[in-house]
Amino acid sequence: EVQLVESGGGLVKPGGSLRLSCTVSGFTFNNAWMSWVRQAPGKGLEWVGRIKSKSDAGTIDYAASVKGRFTISRDDVENTLYLQMNSLEIEDTGIYYCTRYKNGNYYFDYWGQGTLVTVSS
Amino acid sequence: DIQMTQSPSSLSASVGDRVTVTCRASHGISNYLAWYQQKPGKAPKLLIYGASTLQSGVPSRFSGSGFGTDFTLTISSLQPEDVATYYCQKYDSAPLTFGGGTKVEIK
Numbered sequence: 001e002v003q004l005v006e007s008g009g010g011l012v013k014p015g016g017s018l019r020l021s022c023t024v025s026g027f028t029f030n031n032a033w034m035s036w037v038r039q040a041p042g043k044g045l046e047w048v049g050r051i052k053s054k055s056d057a058g059t060i061d062y063a064a065s066v067k068g069r070f071t072i073s074r075d076d077v078e079n080t081l082y083l084q085m086n087s088l089e090i091e092d093t094g095i096y097y098c099t100r101y102k103n104g105n106y107y108f109d110y111w112g113q114g115t116l117v118t119v120s121s
Numbered sequence: 122d123i124q125m126t127q128s129p130s131s132l133s134a135s136v137g138d139r140v141t142v143t144c145r146a147s148h149g150i151s152n153y154l155a156w157y158q159q160k161p162g163k164a165p166k167l168l169i170y171g172a173s174t175l176q177s178g179v180p181s182r183f184s185g186s187g188f189g190t191d192f193t194l195t196i197s198s199l200q201p202e203d204v205a206t207y208y209c210q211k212y213d214s215a216p217l218t219f220g221g222g223t224k225v226e227i228k
Contacts, residue, residue: 044220045157045165106153106213106215106217107155107167108155108165
């Protein structure tokens with residue numbers, strides 16, 4: 001059974017940092033392209049960024065709204081995806097979902113349950 | 122960037138009704154369009170990709186159509202368990218973009 005389990009969310013002040021983790025099981029993580037998608041309270045979905053597999057050069061791309069502040073990385077030994085978030089803004093508040101791309105296509109066949117990040121003073 | 126516009130933003134229909142949700146892209150995206158269902162308090166779930174291909178395990182009352190800029194998601198016979206918000210997503214190129222969502226309720 002495929003599982004994606006996020007952790008690391010919480011309350012942080014504006015300008016602060018937070019690192020999210022997503023531990024996966026049930027599939028070969030090192031072959032998978034992975035992504036983070038977020039959802040502000042009561043709002044729609046926003047793609048945050050993506051990391052390809054190392055065999056596909058491990059290319060990383062970010063949404064313009066987070067570029068330069070957020071960093072995506074992966075540990076293929078620990079089967080874990082990370083999202084390092086720096087210089088957090090109130091607008092970064094929301095649920096952050098870890099997602100898997102389906103077979104190298106740019107849509108998502110598995111989602112984690114999400115972890116809540118609240119940026120507030 | 123290509124914008125995705127969904128309509129309506131919400132709808133209310135009776136059990137057994139045929140329901141249609143529309144998604145329009147600001148520029149052509151071929152058939153690079155996916156649909157997701159998000160039930161309250163849950164993560165989204167992939168329903169359809171390639172504009173019309175049903176994801177494994179999704180009930181056959183769901184269907185998708187369209188190409189280029191105009192797409193539709195149809196529920197042929199609305200069931201109580203279909204109460205959710207539905208999102209389209211274009212994936213032809215970065216940035217990946219979602220529509221604003223359509224909330225479907227039971228009348």
